[in-house]
Amino acid sequence: MPSTRDIRRRIKSVKNTAQITKAMQMVASAKMRKAQLAALAGRPYVQTMNRVLATVTAHAGDFTHVLMERRPVQRRAVLLITTDKGLCGSLNTNLLREVAHMDKNTLFICAGRKGGQYVARTKRELAAEFTYHDTPTFAEARAMSKFAQKLFTDGKVDHVDVLYTNFINTLMQRAELRPLLPIGEIKALEAGVHGENAGDDLGHSAATEFLFEPDAGAVLGSLLPHYLNFQVYQFLLEAKASEHSSRMVAMKNATDNAKQMIKDLTLEYNKLRQANITRELLEITSAAMAMG
Amino acid sequence: MAATLKLEIVTPEARVYSEDVDMVTIPGIEGELGIYPQHVPLMTEVTSGELIARKGGQEFFLAVGDGFVEITGERVSVMTDMAMKADDIDEMKVEEARKRAESRLSEKLSDEEDASVRAALAQSLAQLKVKRRHPRR
Numbered sequence: 186m187p188s189t190r191d192i193r194r195r196i197k198s199v200k201n202t203a204q205i206t207k208a209m210q211m212v213a214s215a216k217m218r219k220a221q222l223a224a225l226a227g228r229p230y231v232q233t234m235n236r237v238l239a240t241v242t243a244h245a246g247d248f249t250h251v252l253m254e255r256r257p258v259q260r261r262a263v264l265l266i267t268t269d270k271g272l273c274g275s276l277n278t279n280l281l282r283e284v285a286h287m288d289k290n291t292l293f294i295c296a297g298r299k300g301g302q303y304v305a306r307t308k309r310e311l312a313a314e315f316t317y318h319d320t321p322t323f324a325e326a327r328a329m330s331k332f333a334q335k336l337f338t339d340g341k342v343d344h345v346d347v348l349y350t351n352f353i354n355t356l357m358q359r360a361e362l363r364p365l366l367p368i369g370e371i372k373a374l375e376a377g378v379h380g381e382n383a384g385d386d387l388g389h390s391a392a393t394e395f396l397f398e399p400d401a402g403a404v405l406g407s408l409l410p411h412y413l414n415f416q417v418y419q420f421l422l423e424a425k426a427s428e429h430s431s432r433m434v435a436m437k438n439a440t441d442n443a444k445q446m447i448k449d450l451t452l453e454y455n456k457l458r459q460a461n462i463t464r465e466l467l468e469i470t471s472a473a474m475a476m477g
Numbered sequence: 478m479a480a481t482l483k484l485e486i487v488t489p490e491a492r493v494y495s496e497d498v499d500m501v502t503i504p505g506i507e508g509e510l511g512i513y514p515q516h517v518p519l520m521t522e523v524t525s526g527e528l529i530a531r532k533g534g535q536e537f538f539l540a541v542g543d544g545f546v547e548i549t550g551e552r553v554s555v556m557t558d559m560a561m562k563a564d565d566i567d568e569m570k571v572e573e574a575r576k577r578a579e580s581r582l583s584e585k586l587s588d589e590e591d592a593s594v595r596a597a598l599a600q601s602l603a604q605l606k607v608k609r610r611h612p613r614r
Contacts, residue, residue: 226489226490226491227489227490229487229491229492230487230488230489230492230556233485233487233554233556234556236554237520237545237547237554237556240547240549241520241547244518323489324589324593394517394518395518395519395520396517396518396519396520397519397520397521398505398506398507398519398520398521398522399506399507399521403522404520404521404522404545407522408545411545415489418489
C-alpha cells in the first residue's frame with residue numbers, strides 16, 4: 186500500500202509528463218498545418234504532370250529513354266522515406282514492417298534517420314542515407330532522385346520503388362509502396378501519387394497525333410528527370426505531412442492518458458487520505474474510551 | 478467544336494490559374510506560341526517570359542518560369558516553377574532579387590548552384606519585364 190506521499194509524488198511526475206506532451210502536441214500541430222498545406226498544394230502539379238506524361242508516352246511512338254528501359258529484375262532498390270525522430274505513433278513501425286517482408290537482396294536508399302538505423306540493424310544493404318528538413322526543399326528531393334536514377338542507369342538495380350507514408354487525413358496515414366523506375370505504363374500506376382482522379386482523361390485523345398517541339402527526344406529528355414525529381418519531392422511532402430499529423434495525434438493521446446491518470450491517482454489519494462483520518466479518529470476515540 | 482481553351486497553370490506551390498480563355502500566348506523554347514482553340518496537339522518546353530491570356534476582349538498577363546506545356550485542341554496545361562500575375566508582382570522586391578542573383582553570379586559557384594541562380598535571375602527578369610510593360614491594370 187503506497188503512502189499518501191508516494192501518491193502525491195506520482196501525481197506530480199505525471200503532471201510534468203502531461204505538460205511536456207502537451208507542448209509537443211502544440212508544436213506538432215503548428216507544423217502539421219504547414220506540412221499539410223504544402224502536401225495538398227503540390228498535388229495538382231503532380232496530377233497534371235502524370236496526365237501529361239501518360240498522354241505523351243502514348244504518343245511518343247517508338248521513342249525510348251534510358252529511364253524507361255525495362256529489364257528483367259535481378260536487383261531492386263527501395264527509397265525508404267521515414268522520419269528522423271520517434272514519438273510519432275506507429276508511422277515508422279508500419280513502414281519498417283513492409284521492409285521486413287522484402288527480399289534480403291534489396292538495396293536501400295534511406296531518407297530520414299529511423300530508416301537508416303533499421304536497415305543497419307537488420308544488416309541489409311544501405312546504398313545511401315539522405316536527410317531532409319522539416320520543410321523539404323526541392324534540392325533535397327533532387328539529390329535523392331538523381332542518386333536513384335544513377336543506380337538505375339548504371340545497371341546496378343533494375344527496379345526502384347518508393348516506400349513512404351501517404352497522407353490521407355489527420356487521423357489516417359498509410360504506408361505505401363510505389364514504383365519509381367523504370368518509368369512506363371504510367372496508366373497502370375493509377376496516375377502516380379494519388380488514386381483519386383486516376384483514370385481521368387488518360388488516353389483521352391488517343392487517336393490524335395502529338396507534335397513535339399523541338400522533338401520528342403529533347404522534350405522527354407528533360408521532362409522525365411524533372412518528373413522523377415518532382416515525384417520524389419511530392420513523396421517527401423506527403424511523408425512530412427503524415428509525420429506531423431501522426432505525431433500530433435500520438436501526443437494528444439499521451440496527454441489525454443496522462444490527464445486520466447492524474448484523475449485516477451487523485452481519487453486514490455483522497456480515498457487514502459480519508460481512510461487515514463478515519464483511522465486516526467478511531468484511535469483517538471478508542472484511546473479516550475480506554476482511559477475513561 | 479470548342480470555342481474556348483481551358484488554360485491551366487500549375488506550379489509546385491499551387492494551381493495558379495484555371496479558366497476558359499479565347500487565346501493564349503506562351504513563351505516557348507523556340508519562340509512565342511500563339512494558341513487558339515483547335516490547335517494541333519503539341520508538347521514543348523516553356524522558358525521564363527510573359528504569358529498572355531485573352532478572354533472576352535480583356536488580356537491577362539502573367540510572368541512564368543521554366544517548365545513544360547501540353548496543348549490539345551481544347552486544353553492548355555502549363556507546368557512551371559513560377560507563375561505570377563502582373564498585379565501581384567512587387568517591383569521593388571523583384572528588383573532586389575535580381576540584384577542579389579546578379580551579385581551571386583559573380584561569386585564562384587558549383588554547377589548546380591550556378592544553374593539555380595541563373596534560373597532565379599531569369600524569373601526575376603521575366604517578372605520585371607511583365608510588370609514594366611503593364612504597370613497598372
